[in-house]
Amino acid sequence: MGRLIFHRAAMSIPLLLIVSLIIFGLEAIVPGDAASTILGQNATPQSVAALRGQLGLNDPWVVRFGHWLGGALHGDLGTSIISGVDVTSSLNGRLAVTLSLLVPTILLSAVAGVALGFASAVRGGALGRFIDVVSLFGFALPSFWVALILVGFFAVHLNLLPATGYQDLAASPAGWLKSIILPVLALSLQGITYVAKQTRDTVMEVLETDYVKFLRANGVPERSVRYRHVLRNAAIPVVTSLGLVSVGMLSGAVFIENVFVLPGLGSLATQATLDHDIPVILGVGVFFTLCVIAINLLIDFAYGLLNPKVRVS
Amino acid sequence: MTTATDVPVRRRGVLRAVLATARGRITAGFLLLLFACCLLAPVIAPADPLHQNLQEILRTPSGAHWLGTDSLGRDVLSRLLYGGRSSIVGILEGVAAQLVVAVPLGVATGYLGGRFDRFVMRLADIVMSVPVIVILLAILAIFDHSIAAAMITLGVLGASGMMRIIRGTAMTVRQELYVSAAELLGLSRTQIIFRHILPRCRGVIIVQTSLFAALAIGIQTGLTFLGLGPPPPAATWGGMVNEAATTLSTQPWLLAPSGGLIALTVLALGVLGDTVRDVTAQNHTSSGGLRVKPARRRPDVAQAPVPEGTALLSVRDLSVSFLTPRGEVEVLTGVGFDLDAGQTLGLVGESGSGKSVTARAVLGLLEANGAVTGGSVIFDGRDLTRATRRQLAALRGTRIALISQEPMVALDPSFRIGSQLSEIVRSHARLSREAARRRVLELMEMVELPDPEEMAKRYPFQISGGMAQRVAIAAALAGSPDLLIADEPTTALDVTVQADVLALLRRLQRETGMAVLLVTHDWGVVADICTHVAVMYAGQVVEQAPVEQVFGAPAHPYTAALMASSPEKAPRRTPIDAIAGAVPPPGAHPDGCRFRDRCALSAAECADDDIPLVRLNEERVSRCIRTELLQAQP
Numbered sequence: 001m002g003r004l005i006f007h008r009a010a011m012s013i014p015l016l017l018i019v020s021l022i023i024f025g026l027e028a029i030v031p032g033d034a035a036s037t038i039l040g041q042n043a044t045p046q047s048v049a050a051l052r053g054q055l056g057l058n059d060p061w062v063v064r065f066g067h068w069l070g071g072a073l074h075g076d077l078g079t080s081i082i083s084g085v086d087v088t089s090s091l092n093g094r095l096a097v098t099l100s101l102l103v104p105t106i107l108l109s110a111v112a113g114v115a116l117g118f119a120s121a122v123r124g125g126a127l128g129r130f131i132d133v134v135s136l137f138g139f140a141l142p143s144f145w146v147a148l149i150l151v152g153f154f155a156v157h158l159n160l161l162p163a164t165g166y167q168d169l170a171a172s173p174a175g176w177l178k179s180i181i182l183p184v185l186a187l188s189l190q191g192i193t194y195v196a197k198q199t200r201d202t203v204m205e206v207l208e209t210d211y212v213k214f215l216r217a218n219g220v221p222e223r224s225v226r227y228r229h230v231l232r233n234a235a236i237p238v239v240t241s242l243g244l245v246s247v248g249m250l251s252g253a254v255f256i257e258n259v260f261v262l263p264g265l266g267s268l269a270t271q272a273t274l275d276h277d278i279p280v281i282l283g284v285g286v287f288f289t290l291c292v293i294a295i296n297l298l299i300d301f302a303y304g305l306l307n308p309k310v311r312v313s
Numbered sequence: 314m315t316t317a318t319d320v321p322v323r324r325r326g327v328l329r330a331v332l333a334t335a336r337g338r339i340t341a342g343f344l345l346l347l348f349a350c351c352l353l354a355p356v357i358a359p360a361d362p363l364h365q366n367l368q369e370i371l372r373t374p375s376g377a378h379w380l381g382t383d384s385l386g387r388d389v390l391s392r393l394l395y396g397g398r399s400s401i402v403g404i405l406e407g408v409a410a411q412l413v414v415a416v417p418l419g420v421a422t423g424y425l426g427g428r429f430d431r432f433v434m435r436l437a438d439i440v441m442s443v444p445v446i447v448i449l450l451a452i453l454a455i456f457d458h459s460i461a462a463a464m465i466t467l468g469v470l471g472a473s474g475m476m477r478i479i480r481g482t483a484m485t486v487r488q489e490l491y492v493s494a495a496e497l498l499g500l501s502r503t504q505i506i507f508r509h510i511l512p513r514c515r516g517v518i519i520v521q522t523s524l525f526a527a528l529a530i531g532i533q534t535g536l537t538f539l540g541l542g543p544p545p546p547a548a549t550w551g552g553m554v555n556e557a558a559t560t561l562s563t564q565p566w567l568l569a570p571s572g573g574l575i576a577l578t579v580l581a582l583g584v585l586g587d588t589v590r591d592v593t594a595q596n597h598t599s600s601g602g603l604r605v606k607p608a609r610r611r612p613d614v615a616q617a618p619v620p621e622g623t624a625l626l627s628v629r630d631l632s633v634s635f636l637t638p639r640g641e642v643e644v645l646t647g648v649g650f651d652l653d654a655g656q657t658l659g660l661v662g663e664s665g666s667g668k669s670v671t672a673r674a675v676l677g678l679l680e681a682n683g684a685v686t687g688g689s690v691i692f693d694g695r696d697l698t699r700a701t702r703r704q705l706a707a708l709r710g711t712r713i714a715l716i717s718q719e720p721m722v723a724l725d726p727s728f729r730i731g732s733q734l735s736e737i738v739r740s741h742a743r744l745s746r747e748a749a750r751r752r753v754l755e756l757m758e759m760v761e762l763p764d765p766e767e768m769a770k771r772y773p774f775q776i777s778g779g780m781a782q783r784v785a786i787a788a789a790l791a792g793s794p795d796l797l798i799a800d801e802p803t804t805a806l807d808v809t810v811q812a813d814v815l816a817l818l819r820r821l822q823r824e825t826g827m828a829v830l831l832v833t834h835d836w837g838v839v840a841d842i843c844t845h846v847a848v849m850y851a852g853q854v855v856e857q858a859p860v861e862q863v864f865g866a867p868a869h870p871y872t873a874a875l876m877a878s879s880p881e882k883a884p885r886r887t888p889i890d891a892i893a894g895a896v897p898p899p900g901a902h903p904d905g906c907r908f909r910d911r912c913a914l915s916a917a918e919c920a921d922d923d924i925p926l927v928r929l930n931e932e933r934v935s936r937c938i939r940t941e942l943l944q945a946q947p
């Protein structure tokens with residue numbers, strides 16, 4: 001158990017390095033840089049050159065990367081080349097929004113996905129076929145499109161929930177809840193259906209194992225077979241698939257935040273992309289990578305708890 | 314034996330097999346049609362995708378505009394066709410990048426192995442966790458909204474999944490005999506890679522490619538939806554969804570064509586991938602999605618009159634069918650035997666003879682796709698094939714218990730041994746936790762497990778196969794059953810442990826007086842423990858008799874052959890030395906005697922009719938019409 005967690009934690013350092021290196025390295029080899037971006041197309045070569053010197057862009061990229069890395073280790077991710085605002089603090093302000101979207105989505109996907117998948121596996125029949133079909137649609141429907149349909153129905157047509165915007169949890173819990181319901185639903189569709197499908201397949205496999213036959217054959221009540229033994233053993237692969245889908249949700253979150261105009265990391269990154277604001281994108285990269293690391297650690301932890309082979313050794 | 318010449322056949326086979334399925338034809342057809350329409354957009358599009366007509370904005374579908382017009386009066390269908398071009402190009406770029414990275418790396422790591430392999434795999438592990446979206450956004454910022462650059466990056470970052478699978482295949486191929494042979498024959502590595510490894514990965518590559526393409530469409534449309542692709546007047550699918558969003562309250566219809574087409578495309582790619590996976594999967598096992606049962610006989614609470622007879626278990630004319638991809642297949646035909654209290658009946662036969670299915674059918678625990686289609690299983694005066702689920706459940710463990718072939722997989726891997734035993738004990742009798750614990754220890758002592766206290770705390774993976782089988786026996790004995798069904802209880806164990814477990818079973822049987830139905834293919838086990846034998850072949854009982862009679866002189870050529878094929882166990886050499894051929898698969902039996910093709914004594918008359926069971930004496934039957942010839946053999 002300890003070793004598993006340690007291994008994952010040790011992997012997070014090269015992961016962070018790789019993410020920032022890819023972004024940094026690409027920027028360095030492509031012509032056109034922050035100075036000309038800031039000054040726009042009408043800038044004179046002299047003013048661009050002056051600003052380059054000021055920003056330290058004339059240094060070799062290794063030096064600049066070292067400089068950025070040194071700052072990052074102290075929690076300083078530089079400043080936005082557009083607004084001049086400190087990247088770390090603007091990201092910190094937006095993290096809560098993104099987590100407000102991600103955490104409920106992951107929880108909903110886990111609970112609803114496992115419940116649906118489990119029910120369809122033990123019941124089979126129509127419910128099972130329904131899950132098979134719905135999971136295909138969950139996979140196929142683009143989340144931003146689903147989001148727009150939800151907005152069209154619940155916000156525009158029924159006028160039940162706000163179409164856009166975000167309310168702070170501390171300021172107004174009810175407002176917060178209203179503002180995240182549709183985004184969470186739109187983002188969960190894929191997660192729920194994916195987890196449901198994985199759960200269904202795993203549970204059906206476990207139901208056919210020798211130990212389930214053995215327990216049944218020797219008189220263990222069906223209720224215990226299902227809810228104690230099958231659920232417990234199916235949980236191990238399901239938890240792994242939940243981790244995969246959670247990491248994938250980061251992409252979905254970027255689209256969803258834009259649809260609902262949520263001031264989170266994803267919408268910030270999108271704006272930064274339109275502005276060619278590399279320091280901000282780098283910062284979001286670091287934050288997202290930390291999210292991935294956190295998700296993976298949680299999943300490993302759950303995996304270790306569920307799997308006695310890991311727990312005992 | 315697979316040889317190089319088989320490969321092209323199999324290769325054409327994938328395509329043909331995919332197109333043989335309805336979903337394969339529909340999805341492949343749809344994708345081809347879409348591809349062709351987008352490619353030919355300049356020729357077939359009804360209008361210029363950029364032509365605005367402010368007189369005709371936000372129209373619903375009509376003859377002039379099949380899919381309506383957008384907020385600038387542009388023809389939606391034409392814009393979809395032109396927009397599709399950029400999506401298709403995006404997919405192709407991504408797929409190409411993925412293939413260029415995954416195929417060579419997968420083959421190289423799998424085939425070369427060693428330090429290179431470890432390094433690449435470690436790197437791939439890390440890359441799997443990279444939050445791809447941020448990298449894509451950075452690429453779009455750096456490369457000035459070039460969707461091509463983003464898609465290529467997506468392909469590279471997404472290559473690890475495909476690489477892993479190709480690596481696995483390459484490793485298998487390398488280990489296989491025919492490649493070693495090829496190496497000896499002097500084929501170069503390149504030849505091995507191109508003639509043996511890549512053709513084998515074909516199915517996997519198609520599956521991964523179509524799943525990746527589905528993902529790529531999602532990302533490509535997402536990015537263009539965010540306005541990060543080609544700037545406005547240009548038509549893109551994602552951009553059209555975005556435009557539709559601005560008129561959501563006035564003309565919601567506009568969401569339908571763009572989003573619907575994206576969804577259909579992703580769906581088609583996903584289903585196509587699944588179809589290829591299904592047709593290339595090596596084994597269509599029970600998890601293959603076939604969940605329908607053959608018509609099972611209705612449980613009948615008002616019991617039919619039970620035939621006279623005193624046997625504890627009396628199986629009569631039992632037939633069982635399984636529903637397979639090829640249709641309903643009968644695996645047991647009219648199986649019958651009797652078992653009295655205190656007796657041990659050995660069900661003997663090669664694998665495929667139906668002996669294990671018989672045992673499971675008695676317990677009412679057939680696989681999900683199997684069902685009893687005829688006959689009866691009379692246990693203690695009650696027909697179990699007509700019992701309800703609940704009635705059956707009440708019998709299990711208390712009246713009939715089971716130990717199975719693979720003790721290591723018969724115990725739930727997630728629970729401690731003590732906890733599993735205790736649960737079984739408590740499902741038979743209402744006991745306090747403490748009383749259950751004492752009973753568990755008692756049972757563990759009964760099956761001669763050393764150090765029960767300590768053993769109870771272990772997980773199944775922490776004990777040996779022999780120990781696990783003892784635990785399983787303890788579990789089975791927990792409800793003091795009258796009948797124990799033992800499915801190959803010693804086959805998976807070490808030879809030294811086998812004898813101990815058999816001795817234990819014999820002792821327990823003597824002490825408890827239970828009947829044992831023992832499934833085995835091992836005459837040594839039969840000689841050791843059984844009082845009676847029922848020999849099964851191709852879903853039928855071909856001989857049943859007390860054990861001394863069978864060992865004295867087999868009364869069916871199959872029994873004789875089976876004994877001869879394990880000479881050290883059989884007490885007497887019989888005319889047939891080994892049985893050539895194999896048990897015919899269910900549904901493919903020859904007419905007449907099912908053993909005819911492999912029988913040394915077969916004659917023309919054996920093919921005429923189904924062979925009935927012939928009664929040879931009070932206790933003995935045989936399904937052979939020429940037994941006297943066998944008896945006459947020296």
Ligand code: SF4
Nearest residue numbers: 906912915919937938
């Ligand atoms: S009936 Fe004929 S073919 Fe069948 S076992 Fe007897 S001799 Fe052989």
